[in-house]
Amino acid sequence: MKVSHLALASWLMVASSAFAQNSLPFDAQPIASFDEPWALAFLPDGRLLVTEKKGNLLIVTQDGKKSRPIGNVPDVDYGGQGGLGDVTLHPDFADNGVIYLSYAEAGVDDTRGAAVARAVLTENERGGTLDDVEVIWRQYPKVMGYGHYGHRVAFGRDGHLWISSGDRQKFTPAQDMQSNMGKILRLNDDGSTPDDNPFVNYLREEPLVDDVGVYDEIWSLGHRNPLGIAIDLDGQLWDIEMGPKGGDELNRVVRGGNYGYPIVSNGDHYDDREIPDHDTRPEFIAPAAWWTPVISPGDLMFYRGDLFGDWRGDALAAGLSSQAIVRIEVDGDSAREVERYEMGKRIRSVVEGPDGALWVLEDGADGRLLKLTPK
Numbered sequence: 001m002k003v004s005h006l007a008l009a010s011w012l013m014v015a016s017s018a019f020a021q022n023s024l025p026f027d028a029q030p031i032a033s034f035d036e037p038w039a040l041a042f043l044p045d046g047r048l049l050v051t052e053k054k055g056n057l058l059i060v061t062q063d064g065k066k067s068r069p070i071g072n073v074p075d076v077d078y079g080g081q082g083g084l085g086d087v088t089l090h091p092d093f094a095d096n097g098v099i100y101l102s103y104a105e106a107g108v109d110d111t112r113g114a115a116v117a118r119a120v121l122t123e124n125e126r127g128g129t130l131d132d133v134e135v136i137w138r139q140y141p142k143v144m145g146y147g148h149y150g151h152r153v154a155f156g157r158d159g160h161l162w163i164s165s166g167d168r169q170k171f172t173p174a175q176d177m178q179s180n181m182g183k184i185l186r187l188n189d190d191g192s193t194p195d196d197n198p199f200v201n202y203l204r205e206e207p208l209v210d211d212v213g214v215y216d217e218i219w220s221l222g223h224r225n226p227l228g229i230a231i232d233l234d235g236q237l238w239d240i241e242m243g244p245k246g247g248d249e250l251n252r253v254v255r256g257g258n259y260g261y262p263i264v265s266n267g268d269h270y271d272d273r274e275i276p277d278h279d280t281r282p283e284f285i286a287p288a289a290w291w292t293p294v295i296s297p298g299d300l301m302f303y304r305g306d307l308f309g310d311w312r313g314d315a316l317a318a319g320l321s322s323q324a325i326v327r328i329e330v331d332g333d334s335a336r337e338v339e340r341y342e343m344g345k346r347i348r349s350v351v352e353g354p355d356g357a358l359w360v361l362e363d364g365a366d367g368r369l370l371k372l373t374p375k
């Protein structure tokens with residue numbers, strides 16, 4: 001029998017797509033739907049906080065019952081990639097009720113930038129409200145445009161607050177010590193700067209920079225759009241970031257490290273201008289893993305549970321354009337993708353629940369919250 005190449009190719013595509021669905025090692029149970037959900041975090045009682053990009057913060061039970069929007073959330077500058085972003089709990093949330101929200105904040109003359117607010121969450125019969133809202137961090141300077149806020153927020157094991165800050169599609173600020181764009185920042189829980197950050201003495205060493213700089217909060221530089229940060233099982237910080245055309249990166253983030261953007265990247269500019277690859281400039285830290293074609297990472301976590309027993313210690317990345325969850329094995333300062341789970345939708349976020357199940361947010365206007373448990 002003669003089969004045309006075209007027919008064979010399309011049969012293979014259908015077959016492999018069906019195979020991908022059937023071969024997923026987990027069941028995905030839809031729990032609820034949201035309008036452009038961006039982030040989720042578990043409360044100590046097992047309910048979830050979920051953010052929606054237009055500015056809503058909701059409390060959601062594990063069976064999908066939603067509170068009314070929490071009151072007194074800061075005004076967000078919604079548009080493009082901006083709006084309400086990440087939510088994370090203070091390590092002592094059970095005692096102090098403190099949460100952190102990141103969002104795009106409007107500035108003067110059509111500028112905007114990411115900000116992080118700290119607030120006390122108080123529940124009431126209407127749902128809840130935020131008290132003592134205090135903005136503890138801002139991207140500097142505010143610039144025009146609607147992209148690359150980054151703005152994931154996470155606590156490290158030592159109680160410091162990590163913030164990822166994108167380059168706002170302006171490229172060079174990622175290497176500019178007078179901007180906190182294209183950086184990973186390390187703060188105390190009240191927003192002050194730890195005395196042992198790597199660049200606290202930068203002004204003394206580089207007297208030509210002006211003294212309104214933000215260098216004292218910088219932990220690492222040369223990042224593009226880090227949409228995921230996570231702490232591994234040894235307490236080490238990692239980030240995952242969108243590359244330009246090609247070159248998405250997973251980085252082991254070390255004190256004072258320069259990750260090279262926009263001077264080097266394993267991708268190139270969208271207008272096809274070349275960016276030299278990482279191996280041309282060994283003084284910049286090369287990624288532990290990188291992807292061309294891209295996966296478009298939207299979030300990063302390390303799996304700590306027992307439910308997916310083999311996955312303990314692995315990183316999981318949420319894939320936007322790749323519409324997948326990517327599992328990555330990490331070994332010291334190297335890493336490699338070991339499996340990719342096709343989800344059929346852009347995946348914005350992936351978080352581990354209290355019993356080791358995975359909770360996933362799809363991206364977009366009708367993004368579902370899914371609970372993944374092993375088959």
Ligand SMILES: [Ca+2]
Nearest residue numbers: 265266267275
């Ligand atoms: Ca390149």
